[in-house]
Amino acid sequence: xxxxxxxxxxxxxxxxxxxxxxxxxxxxxxxxxxxxxxxxxxxxxxxxxxxxxxxxxxxxxxxxxxxxxxxxxxxxxxxxxxxxxxxxxxxxxxxxxxxxxxxxxxxxxxxxxxxxxxxxxxxxxxxxxxxxxxxxxxxxxxxxxxxxxxxxxxxxxxxxxxxxxxxxxxxxxxxxxxxxxxxxxxxxxxxxxxxxxxxxxxxxxxxxxxxxxxxxxxxxxxxxxxxxxxxxxxxxxxxxxxxxxxxxxxxxxxxxxxxxxxxxxxxxxxxxxxxxxxxxxxxxxxxxxxxxxxxxxxxxxxxxxxxxxxxxxxxxxxxxxxxx
Numbered sequence: 001x002x003x004x005x006x007x008x009x010x011x012x013x014x015x016x017x018x019x020x021x022x023x024x025x026x027x028x029x030x031x032x033x034x035x036x037x038x039x040x041x042x043x044x045x046x047x048x049x050x051x052x053x054x055x056x057x058x059x060x061x062x063x064x065x066x067x068x069x070x071x072x073x074x075x076x077x078x079x080x081x082x083x084x085x086x087x088x089x090x091x092x093x094x095x096x097x098x099x100x101x102x103x104x105x106x107x108x109x110x111x112x113x114x115x116x117x118x119x120x121x122x123x124x125x126x127x128x129x130x131x132x133x134x135x136x137x138x139x140x141x142x143x144x145x146x147x148x149x150x151x152x153x154x155x156x157x158x159x160x161x162x163x164x165x166x167x168x169x170x171x172x173x174x175x176x177x178x179x180x181x182x183x184x185x186x187x188x189x190x191x192x193x194x195x196x197x198x199x200x201x202x203x204x205x206x207x208x209x210x211x212x213x214x215x216x217x218x219x220x221x222x223x224x225x226x227x228x229x230x231x232x233x234x235x236x237x238x239x240x241x242x243x244x245x246x247x248x249x250x251x252x253x254x255x256x257x258x259x260x261x262x263x264x265x266x267x268x269x270x271x272x273x274x275x276x277x278x279x280x281x282x283x284x285x286x287x288x289x290x291x292x293x294x295x296x297x298x299x300x301x302x303x304x305x306x307x308x309x310x311x312x313x314x315x316x317x318x319x320x321x322x323x324x
Contacts, residue, residue, distance in 0.1 A: 001040040007278045008129040009305060017048035017282040045273060048282065053181055060179045062264045069269040083179030090174070090182060092221075092228035099226040101219055105185040106226060125287045126310040128317065129280075132163070134300030136324050140166055143324075144201040157205040159302070160260045161212070163292055165204030167256065167304065167320065184220060186211045256288040267296050281305055 007013055018034035032055050036048040051061050060083070067081045132140075137159055144165065145156045157165075174182055188207045196204055227233060266279040280293060280303070290306035308316055 001042050001044045006129050007280060009127050009281050009284050009307075014282050016046050018050045020050065044277070047269075047271070053183070055181060056179060057181045057183045058259070058261055059264050060181070062266050062269070063177060064179070066265060066268045069271045072271040080177055082177060084175040084177045085179055087180065089178070090180065090220075090224065092224040096225045096228040097222075099229070100222040103223060103226045105187045106223065121287075123287070124310040125307050126313045127284050127305070127307045128313060130304040130306070130317065130320060131295070132302045132304070132324075137163070137300060137302055139324055140201065144205045157202065157209065159262060160292060161205045161208045162201065163302070163304070164208045164258045164260070165201060165206075166323075167258070167290065167306070184215055184223060186214050256290060257286075259291045261291055261293040262302065264294075266294060 004013055004016075016036065016038050018036045020030060020034065022030065030052070031050075032052045034050040036050075038046040038048065040046070047065075049061070049065060051064075056064065063081070064083070067077055070077060070081065140162045141157060141159065144162045188211045191204075191207060267276055269276055269279070276296065278296060281291060284290070284305060284307040287307060287309055290304060293303045293305065295301040295303050
């Protein structure tokens with residue numbers, strides 16, 4: 001198991017998860033769930049899970065794995081462990097209403113650098129895992145909140161707002177055991193690079209917060225109505241099922257797509273062998289894709305998994321830590 005190092009999503013780690021050929025099968029023939037069990041020479045085990053993102057988002061997938069692990073230990077499932085499958089809670093209007101927002105987050109993203117060129121898309125990329133100790137996380141939060149918290153701000157910047165800003169609501173929440181794909185898109189307003197680097201961290205954190213706060217109940221319903229009004233939604237489905245630099249959604253350097261897994265109970269999946277050593281993505285499919293995740297230790301540390309163009313990776317890692 002030592003050959004996998006820190007389990008950053010390399011090709012070797014990708015082999016620990018079942019692979020699906022999305023070219024030779026029609027959409028109706030694609031499996032919704034595949035599981036691969038790998039036994040290492042040291043006696044360790046890896047449970048690799050491939051689940052269709054159209055079926056479940058990250059929270060639902062992890063809750064499924066945690067419930068499965070409970071059953072494997074012969075524990076009883078509680079009410080909160082049972083999947084909530086009522087699809088009417090995330091449904092467009094009947095008949096669909098006209099969208100109430102522009103929804104640029106659901107339209108083609110064009111880089112600030114100009115049109116996407118094949119040469120830019122084909123540049124070599126690398127993946128890495130960046131570790132942030134609890135002390136480093138608190139230092140970033142303190143820096144952002146000291147620089148920019150004003151009387152107009154109702155609360156300090158959160159971990160996600162600060163860290164997403166560092167690397168650049170619904171009124172009625174879904175049931176905690178909702179099983180489905182409830183991923184919503186949002187984006188920050190365009191920012192000039194010079195403004196980002198010349199302003200304090202709070203400037204970027206505030207931009208992240210503004211993007212999050214766009215996701216109101218009305219915005220959610222408007223997104224659903226926008227999608228329902230599209231004759232062809234293959235562009236949306238494709239973003240979940242395509243891999244690699246040629247087919248995966250490409251926003252173009254320096255744009256980024258940042259996901260947050262810090263509130264997902266990833267390390268509760270005990271199949272009876274003890275707690276997991278590591279849980280994380282086996283694949284980051286495109287330049288600029290990243291996830292902010294919890295660590296297996298309970299000391300408040302975080303991990304950021306990301307894929308960048310190789311030419312920029314070492315400089316990014318240096319400035320990432322130097323600027324904390």
